[in-house]
Amino acid sequence: MIKVVFFAALREQLDCSEITVSSENITTVADLKLQLASKSEQWQALFANTSLLSAVNHDMVDSEQQIKSGDEVAFFPPVTGG
């Protein structure tokens, strides 16, 4: 299983802060994104946003990053701290 967490505007728009996804048929962040996008039209629209950032186990990664069961994957908008 893969734990997936969402933050900030994305979390609010999805109305979801965390879900668990089966790691079956998922080898990269891009695969996971596709699967999440297939949940509904709204999810599809939100995951089509190319400015979304992703992290695996607390490290910023790109979509080609490999993932496996037990990983924590995060999706969020560009950061605005400081």
Added chain:
Amino acid sequence: MNQEISIQTSDFSLADEVALLEQDNPIDGAIVTFTGRVRNNNNGMDVSGLTLEHYSGMTEKSLAKIINIAKTRWNIGRVKVIHRIGELNIGEQIVFVGVTSKHRHDAFAANEFIMDFLKVEAPFWKKERTEQGESWLDAKATDDTKAQKW
């Protein structure tokens, strides 16, 4: 726990932080501090306050990485980064970066480097409260440009 990083809801004291950077530290002749505060305006709108969200765990890891890179690039002594989360009002302190070094150049450069990368890599998000309601801030392209310069 990394003593150099603090993510907290409570305020901090600039004087106390400077005292800690100086304490038993006779080898460093320079201290550079940066403090960021909540402004009352953004994009021409009156802002009444902010809510700051972060990704616990990744925030600390990301800041530790930035600090470690700064230590390899400059000859610096002590570093402290504080970032507040939760509800903040106008004029409140949001962020503190303090760096010491033997001579001023290293502390100046490392401080700005840490702040520039915190802006584009550390997972914090600001939601502004204005007369028109609440809205998430958009990231600024100028912040990316600043970080890329290093």
